Amino acid sequence: MIAALRARDERVFAELMRMYNASLLRVAQIYVASRSVAEDVVQETWIGVLNGIDRFEGRSSLKTWIFRILTNIAKTRGQREGRTVPFSALERPDAVPEAAVDADRFLQADHERWPGHWASKPEPWPEERLLAAETRAVVERAIEQLPPAQRAVISLRDVEGWSSEETRNALGVSETNQRVLLHRARSKVRQALEDYLVEAR
Amino acid sequence: MSASIEQLSCQELVEVVTDYLEGALPDSERASFEHHIEGCTGCHEYVRQMRETIELTGQLTPADLSPEAEAALLAVFRDWKSR
Numbered sequence: 001m002i003a004a005l006r007a008r009d010e011r012v013f014a015e016l017m018r019m020y021n022a023s024l025l026r027v028a029q030i031y032v033a034s035r036s037v038a039e040d041v042v043q044e045t046w047i048g049v050l051n052g053i054d055r056f057e058g059r060s061s062l063k064t065w066i067f068r069i070l071t072n073i074a075k076t077r078g079q080r081e082g083r084t085v086p087f088s089a090l091e092r093p094d095a096v097p098e099a100a101v102d103a104d105r106f107l108q109a110d111h112e113r114w115p116g117h118w119a120s121k122p123e124p125w126p127e128e129r130l131l132a133a134e135t136r137a138v139v140e141r142a143i144e145q146l147p148p149a150q151r152a153v154i155s156l157r158d159v160e161g162w163s164s165e166e167t168r169n170a171l172g173v174s175e176t177n178q179r180v181l182l183h184r185a186r187s188k189v190r191q192a193l194e195d196y197l198v199e200a201r
Numbered sequence: 202m203s204a205s206i207e208q209l210s211c212q213e214l215v216e217v218v219t220d221y222l223e224g225a226l227p228d229s230e231r232a233s234f235e236h237h238i239e240g241c242t243g244c245h246e247y248v249r250q251m252r253e254t255i256e257l258t259g260q261l262t263p264a265d266l267s268p269e270a271e272a273a274l275l276a277v278f279r280d281w282k283s284r
Contacts (some may be wrong), residue, residue: 008282047277
């Protein structure tokens with residue numbers, strides 16, 4: 001791919017864009033506020049890739065290199081926008097505690113027999129509704145509403161199907177932090193599905 | 202190991218479910234996790250829902266760049282190529 005890109009093969013460039021544009025957009029949105037600025041950042045990234053490909057030394061994978069270019073551009077744009085770069089979202093995601101499930105779903109810690117056990121346990125989801133298009137729309141909306149770092153991680157891992165290592169490299173986060181972000185994102189999407197699929201509790 | 206088996210409450214289990222699915226739990230905690238979901242219908246269902254959530258998320262179509270932006274990039278490419 002690197003050789004083909006250096007040889008100015010347009011099909012390979014188009015293929016690379018198809019492979020990475022969605023993920024590049026998600027990662028850019030960690031750093032910049034709007035979708036349109038994120039699109040600009042992705043455009044600038046590809047320009048950077050083209051301008052740099054002849055000098056790319058292959059010390060990292062092409063993918064990691066592309067995402068590093070993106071992150072640098074996105075950070076600069078975010079700073080120019082006066083946006084506090086959310087380092088904490090990536091570097092200290094557990095600084096603010098977040099429960100996967102509301103505490104009131106569980107019996108209280110001082111319960112005499114079953115502290116911390118389900119007071120209102122999850123009920124099985126109706127199989128036929130899981131397959132409906134509306135259910136997928138619920139998942140999509142839940143992901144859109146996530147904080148950007150969580151949204152980026154779940155998009156790369158579960159929508160794109162990347163490994164945890166690929167995701168860590170693209171975002172420049174530790175394994176633990178990647179997992180914390182993934183956990184919070186998945187927990188919220190599960191909750192949104194439960195809210196939608198289980199009418200009255 | 203056996204000491205920790207009874208100690209994982211449902212409220213704690215839902216916080217380590219991703220560690221479990223990612224294979225990141227130490228052996229002893231993994232055993233305690235599995236022991237718990239065998240005997241607890243609520244947590245058994247919860248883990249199943251997390252798996253269903255992951256599967257549903259995997260069926261989404263990734264967001265994409267607008268067609269205009271993509272066309273603009275192909276133009277940039279052609280410009281770069283002719284340099």
